[in-house]
Amino acid sequence: MSESLYQEIILDHYKNPRGRGLREPFDAEAHHVNPTCGDEITVRVRLDGDTLADVSYDGQGCSISQAAASVLHELLTGHTLTDSAVAGTAFTEMMQGKGKVEGDEDILGDGIAFTGVARYPARVKCALLSWMALKDAVHRASTEKVG
Amino acid sequence: MSESLYQEIILDHYKNPRGRGLREPFDAEAHHVNPTCGDEITVRVRLDGDTLADVSYDGQGCSISQAAASVLHELLTGHTLTDSAVAGTAFTEMMQGKGKVEGDEDILGDGIAFTGVARYPARVKCALLSWMALKDAVHRASTEKVG
Amino acid sequence: MAHRMASPLDVDRIRKDFPILERRLAGDRQLVYLDSANTSQKPRAVIDAVTEHYERHNANVARAVHQLGEEATAAYEDTRDKVAGLISAPSRDEIIFLKNASEALNLVANTLASGLAEDPRYRLGPGDEIVITEMEHHSNIVPWQLVARRTGATLRWFGLTDDGRLDLTDLDELINTRTKIVSMVYQSNILGTVNPVERIAARARDVGALVLVDAAQAVPHMPVDVTALAEHGVDLLAFTGHKMCAPTGVGVLWGRSEVLNSLPPFLGGGEMIETVAMEGSTFAPIPHKFEAGTPPIAQVVGLGAAVDYLTGLGLGAIHEHEQVLTAYALDRLAGVDGVTVIGPAEPVDRGGTVSFTVDGIHPHDVGQVLDEHGIAVRVGHHCARPVCVRYGIPATTRASFYLYTTTAEIDALVDGIDEVKRFFG
Amino acid sequence: MAHRMASPLDVDRIRKDFPILERRLAGDRQLVYLDSANTSQKPRAVIDAVTEHYERHNANVARAVHQLGEEATAAYEDTRDKVAGLISAPSRDEIIFLKNASEALNLVANTLASGLAEDPRYRLGPGDEIVITEMEHHSNIVPWQLVARRTGATLRWFGLTDDGRLDLTDLDELINTRTKIVSMVYQSNILGTVNPVERIAARARDVGALVLVDAAQAVPHMPVDVTALAEHGVDLLAFTGHKMCAPTGVGVLWGRSEVLNSLPPFLGGGEMIETVAMEGSTFAPIPHKFEAGTPPIAQVVGLGAAVDYLTGLGLGAIHEHEQVLTAYALDRLAGVDGVTVIGPAEPVDRGGTVSFTVDGIHPHDVGQVLDEHGIAVRVGHHCARPVCVRYGIPATTRASFYLYTTTAEIDALVDGIDEVKRFFG
Numbered sequence A, B: 001m002s003e004s005l006y007q008e009i010i011l012d013h014y015k016n017p018r019g020r021g022l023r024e025p026f027d028a029e030a031h032h033v034n035p036t037c038g039d040e041i042t043v044r045v046r047l048d049g050d051t052l053a054d055v056s057y058d059g060q061g062c063s064i065s066q067a068a069a070s071v072l073h074e075l076l077t078g079h080t081l082t083d084s085a086v087a088g089t090a091f092t093e094m095m096q097g098k099g100k101v102e103g104d105e106d107i108l109g110d111g112i113a114f115t116g117v118a119r120y121p122a123r124v125k126c127a128l129l130s131w132m133a134l135k136d137a138v139h140r141a142s143t144e145k146v147g
Numbered sequence C, D: 001m002a003h004r005m006a007s008p009l010d011v012d013r014i015r016k017d018f019p020i021l022e023r024r025l026a027g028d029r030q031l032v033y034l035d036s037a038n039t040s041q042k043p044r045a046v047i048d049a050v051t052e053h054y055e056r057h058n059a060n061v062a063r064a065v066h067q068l069g070e071e072a073t074a075a076y077e078d079t080r081d082k083v084a085g086l087i088s089a090p091s092r093d094e095i096i097f098l099k100n101a102s103e104a105l106n107l108v109a110n111t112l113a114s115g116l117a118e119d120p121r122y123r124l125g126p127g128d129e130i131v132i133t134e135m136e137h138h139s140n141i142v143p144w145q146l147v148a149r150r151t152g153a154t155l156r157w158f159g160l161t162d163d164g165r166l167d168l169t170d171l172d173e174l175i176n177t178r179t180k181i182v183s184m185v186y187q188s189n190i191l192g193t194v195n196p197v198e199r200i201a202a203r204a205r206d207v208g209a210l211v212l213v214d215a216a217q218a219v220p221h222m223p224v225d226v227t228a229l230a231e232h233g234v235d236l237l238a239f240t241g242h243k244m245c246a247p248t249g250v251g252v253l254w255g256r257s258e259v260l261n262s263l264p265p266f267l268g269g270g271e272m273i274e275t276v277a278m279e280g281s282t283f284a285p286i287p288h289k290f291e292a293g294t295p296p297i298a299q300v301v302g303l304g305a306a307v308d309y310l311t312g313l314g315l316g317a318i319h320e321h322e323q324v325l326t327a328y329a330l331d332r333l334a335g336v337d338g339v340t341v342i343g344p345a346e347p348v349d350r351g352g353t354v355s356f357t358v359d360g361i362h363p364h365d366v367g368q369v370l371d372e373h374g375i376a377v378r379v380g381h382h383c384a385r386p387v388c389v390r391y392g393i394p395a396t397t398r399a400s401f402y403l404y405t406t407t408a409e410i411d412a413l414v415d416g417i418d419e420v421k422r423f424f425g
């Protein structure tokens, strides 16, 4: 049941979230809300040059949105901003692919487990919530550093 | 053709309107418009005590509205306000009767030819236009006389 | 116990009137539709009325002297009589057809805010107060926030008690001589609570405030009598077709003639006029004054068929049926570990809309797994986010019932919740 | 001569798609429907799409995680793509579903008048000028009169030439740096005139004014490309479903993203929000920002089927067909004694809507006698009373054509007019 949507990997990240909790110090944070269901996520980033030294998060919401944040943390912490942008684009494409776009495991790691979610339009936003918040936080951190 | 709507009597009043034209002196007038079709009618009344000494009118519009004004003039000029009120009520009832209410010739004169019009909701307003204007004009004339 | 009461409806027969209830879902699952507070399903009679209108009578209304135009106008205006009858309105002219309940609520807010009314009682300005409640649907919150910003009026509201009811402790302070309008929901779409609108309206009338009732969740489910409500001070009442077996795209505003006559026009255009000149226009009498543009003609015709359908069964009987279901559902849910009902726990002054949480499982996940069993519920804040905030939860799962709902469907829901818990446990 | 051109449409085949065209009227007369500018008839494909929606997919949109909700949402949002395609909109988010064209026009007027926009270009106030034309439909006059009264802005308009066209002599004076918005009809619903919207829009753009086009009579009848129009300065465009083979109860507003983003919300409620708190709310991005409340779901689904139907035949072909009919009708009416066409007499820059007077016979009487022959035309001022005033007539009789109209029906009209003259002669 629900195999297509609730992959084991997703349930595992949901039940055992990696790196959950907001940590200090951080350079910027972003808070995103899914108005349809009340899912909320706060994502904090700390930059070390071009590297995401830490991605921390907290939030409340459904298994999909919470698992996505956990995957995000695991996948991107310690990686470059370029890697993060590439992964963000790939994940978004996959989620907008209506279940027909397979993700590249090299780029998305456990993120590829979300392919099935893309078949459920109402849940796509849940999966993307933390990725959007990350993008915002990174943007803020980068512009503040420059400015 | 069109027998039910365009009775001979109506066509006759339309083609040979009785007492048409606005006359002086007068005690009050009322101008009514049918917004759906642009029919317009102005009705003037001159009172002599309780009697409608003159009912004059002018307007533009369809055969039904113009014929109704002609019938009105013919029926009510020289009659009492009470007669006029009774006829107005009877005519309105007939027009709202969806073609099922027969008019009383003693009260309505040629007005009974409009029974068939009552089956055409879009035309009921045309038939009533001058009657409504008369009611207004009489009301104004009476209140002004009192005031 | 209440749920031992028998339903007065022959639900098996009623279900045959609703084609969609025979629909097989993915995996050949049977549909268990518990989302009627969101939108109701449509009986065959309503679907057919719409089809027949398009196939035989379609024309614009109030503008045509031709036969189709007269037929369409007659059908459209007949529905006005039917709706007036349904809610016991004193006059058919007090029934305004709009696109949904939201438009009806916005119409009142916007005409009060426009400043165009002659009588100052119908003009909002600085110092005036608008009173709503914390259990309103967004459609009865946002319009008032927007007009408060525009006019400088102040928005105030009744809070909620822990058991899901209006907290009326401050009734006399909240509704005072500065209050210009009180707008409140009759039956909450998230809590199921039926509010004491007469009592609140009476206070509003005492201070000379207008009273608008959002009856989107009331008219479909119980007898509503606006003549009686008006005696307590209710001036206006809004509801929506799609929640009462009618098509989407049509809503209703009822208002006392005096009030509707005093409000300035809302939307301009089409047949809402008396005469138009470039320099200025005058307006038609109600109801047409508020029906700008081509109205939802076929949808109004469908609404007429829906009113016939509902009154054929009897709103009293429908209400009783739902009371039986509600009692049954509250009772069964009380027996499920980890389930907490948000809203009145007793089947008293509440309708057949039951919101709940499942410990540790987000409503989105509850709804998704239920869907895999063919059970359609709504999850989220149900356009009443302040209620979720008030009870410290992000969202709820909501099961809502209607005349075609069976106790077997409530059993399916309870079984489904067990599955949910197993899956995420 | 133009009317010798052949129509590119197989009208006999098309007529079979419209069930109502087989309708026998009172006296077993065949229907000759020449009132499509008022509302169009509906093809089987559209009627069926609505029926199938209610029988199989009915649910509320954007709110449900269940299968029916997903199906309904997909069908609703698919129509957004189809409509964007139909008018070549650069983005689907620029398509707003409303109840009719009147609501679309009122939306623009009211949001500009609300004073809630951050950017002063989107706030009307004293000293600002609004420019319309004397050939507007009431739906594009009355809203501007109302907002002019509310805001203190001044309403100005283009007059008409004797041959039924806009008098643009004063173009540069009428549209000046005080002008905030120009709102004009693309094709007149009474004169048939197709206006040079690009030229007028270009002037408006030069002075920084917004441009709104009322395309209620254009989108159903000709290819409309908003990307191209936007290059000339058009910002917003309104049209209505019921005139383009779609159900009643649905209209469309297209707007450039930048403009729609800058306008404040219109109606509040339902899914137009981002987040709601009692203290204040934030709003969803377009298109949802302007779609308050439950939208006309089934009607939008029907609109999607209508767009498929029309694009299947090709808007270019439909336009050509109507050009042929128009030339034929103008030619034939020119041959009838006592008939005067109100509007352009040549089939150039005009559509298939032909208004006329019959000497000494009121249009009401013309229409009534035609109806007795099964011929459905519209009589009156056609919600464009200032045009009648301009030409010194109380009303007109109007015959209007669409893709299912035949030259034989125009012949029937001409024969009917002869009967009218005999009857009242």
Ligand SMILES: Cc1ncc(COP(=O)(O)O)c(C=O)c1O
Pocket: C270, C292, C293, C294, C295, D037, D038, D100, D101, D102, D103, D137, D139, D140, D185, D187, D188, D189, D214, D216, D217, D240, D241, D242, D251, D383
């Ligand atoms: C030119 C024009 N504009 C606006 C409208 C209004 O459309 P609706 O009645 O669908 O709002 C119409 C039709 O009635 C029209 O012909």
Ligand SMILES: Cc1ncc(COP(=O)(O)O)c(C=O)c1O
Pocket: C037, C038, C100, C101, C102, C103, C137, C139, C140, C185, C187, C188, C189, C214, C216, C217, C240, C241, C242, C251, C383, D270, D292, D293, D294, D295
């Ligand atoms: C209590 C309440 N008020 C208002 C509305 C708005 O109704 P609609 O969406 O038809 O405008 C709803 C339903 O969505 C509701 O439940």
